[in-house]
Amino acid sequence: GAGVSQSPRYKVAKRGQDVALRCDPISGHVSLFWYQQALGQGPEFLTYFQNEAQLDKSGLPSDRFFAERPEGSVSTLKIQRTQQEDSAVYLCASSLARGTSSYNEQFFGPGTRLTVL
């Protein structure tokens, strides 16, 4: 089956614009994660969904960042009034995890490279 897909792969925005990044997880995967990867750094956790419930949004850097997964499948990460420091690769991952107490392997998408001018 298909892996995790993300669109667009590349996005250039002018400072102040709003952007929306899409993630299609692996079919049947309950959990979905967003990560932000600045240039030369490792990814950093942004937020986590289990089905449509956003269980952890502690990594979102400001209230300009908003994520949703209304039907428990596709997710959108929205960034309002983009700033230059938002330039990064945004990675999405999904896992099968069905509320178990142990870690379930995450599968990553190709990422969306956002450049804010």
Added chain:
Amino acid sequence: KNEVEQSPQNLTAQEGEFITINCSYSVGISALHWLQQHPGGGIVSLFMLSSGKKKHGRLIATINIQEKHSSLHITASHPRDSAVYICAVASSNYKLTFGKGTLLTVNP
């Protein structure tokens, strides 16, 4: 201090050399990932392990839970192995903490 430290940050090798990348972490974990990221590409999971050793082709990953240390070895390295290798630890049942990555360049 980062919770996950990788060394070296950059590594250049000649084709055929044996390569080791190290990862140390400071928190209790339930699992550790070794990930590969090519320029402009997404992240591919090479290994997920919580104890002992795993082998896949020319790649070997080991972990020592007591010492909070893991290593990724590449035998008979090849230019196509050139990529960023990232160590990530799961300190809960879902949250991953990543190292900064090791940029490996294998020259022909």
